[in-house]
Amino acid sequence: MEGEKEMSKYVFGVDVGGTTVKMGLFTVEGEVLDKWEIKTRTEDGGKNVLPDIADSIKSKLADKNLADEDIEGVGIGVPGPVKEDGTVLKCVNLGWGILNVQDELRALTGFEVKAGNDANVAALGEMWQGGGKGYSNVVMVTLGTGVGGGIILNGKMLFGVNGAGGEIGHICVDENETEICGCGNTGCLEQYTSATGVVRLATRAMASSDKKSALRDLETVTAKDVFDLAKIGDELAKTVVDEQAHILGRTLAQIACVVDPEIFVIGGGVSKAGSILTDAVKEYFVKYAFHACRGTKFALAELGNDAGIYGAARSILK
Template sequence: MKEYCFGIDIGGTTVKCGLFNVKGDILEKWEIPTRTENNGVNILPDVAATIDAKIQEKGIARDTIAGVGVGIPGPVNEEGAVICAVNLHWGYVELEKELEKLTGLTVKAGNDANVAALGEMWKGGGAGYHNVVMVTLGTGVGGGIIVNGKIVTGTHGAGGEIGHVHVEDDEHESCNCGNQGCLEQYASATGIVRLANRMLAATDKPSVLRNEEVTAKSVFDAVKAGDELAMEVAEKFGKYLGTALAVVAGVVDPEVYVIGGGVSKAGKIILDYIEKYYKKYVFQGSRDCAFALAELGNDAGICGAAKLVLG
């Protein structure tokens, strides 16, 4: 009888690990460093070693373990292979096969944003829904799409790359992906700073933002204080993201959008700006889609990874 599983979230700096029971309760969580040197050759052996150490520490019988779920910052195809993971210094890696050999356990892998979306659907802001789009607003803009409880990965494992939806023709700076005018350039934490700095440079309008370091947090703190220029930045942010999500709704028609990442810590106020433009531009059939803030924080990845295994 299966009683346990592991959820692993491999990031560029740390590997977050969780031991779960089959109900989805986190029994223990911990981290190990991500050793990316030498093209990340040590990452999977390190993951296998920490799993084995936890099995030994807890005295868990291996035949009671359902498996290991893994989230990766890069596309993962249907065979469980990573096409490329720049932050891990990986090229093509047959992740599921390699980690199964190292651990002797069943392994299921997915893109980290998709896996986080699965976690939020299961235990967080998307609980109770089966058609969920998660948008993670951090250094970049990540996306995860769940349809009928299943992750949409696409042909190349790139399904849900909402951050690279084209939203602006009049853009001369390049996104990290090499294109220009991506949503990520305006709706991420760095994108909000870009919008604010451009507006500060274009007008003499007074703003508290002129007297402090401009960050996504300082922009939304200023919005809450009624700063007019900051509110104009928030309007632009909301228009870009709300419009993009209206387009996404025309394809997948979700029940709920779950908004996570560092920017979401500003709270419900960001949902108000997004929903305003979403409802303005969306096809009427998807207008009653709900919006919610993510609830799991840094645990979304390990929870979603566990859910990959538990099904």
């Protein structure tokens, strides 16, 4: 047993959110041994976030009777642009300005640290042990309240010069849009294909069409309502789903022209709609894609809220 323990190596994966920090202890092969959460203390400019993470790691080492030499390092995903050297260029939700997360957490823990944007890190997690397993060139699209993206090329996260690689939610898909996106621009992909975007499309469809629809009977319409009703044949809901799929499929075809991935992994709350979403998106993707890219695969994300800790853990491994 002692010999086995000496050969074993572990990594920590950390996913920092505005409310909680998700943490996991993994074997280097990708097995999660333990996962837990701590509160994200964002007061005072978020000065306690990294020390709290370091304390939690030290506590877990003691609980598991692990020595420092058993640990390969710590990977961390944060909600903001991250440069390849670990410098965060402002995390509004955490109160951080410009901060080198890798250097700070390395100093606090004594371990090697690798930092990345949370969406890119989640994409890496899906590549390692989720919907993109078996592939090394992956684009992950997260359809939630907004639209996030992560790009993995040859098994590595695409950071970009300013840490904005993979911000696909802010590709302009309609230059005639007048409503402003949360980013300050107009016509962003996020405004049409996120959960709130689907509701926005539904609201517009109800206003511009006389079609009967159960959507009109709902006090509050959600994206889930739209997809559920489309599945049972509600014509107006089907029109909305088709419009969302058209916009997303066409945009992914453009992305494929640039990065040519093996697979698109679709995650986030909207992805729970399942095949009615992915089938329609793929149909439009094939219609607009460059011929060499038409065989790109599509899959649903599998790791859910754990994608971030998996990807963070994977990021520290060479």
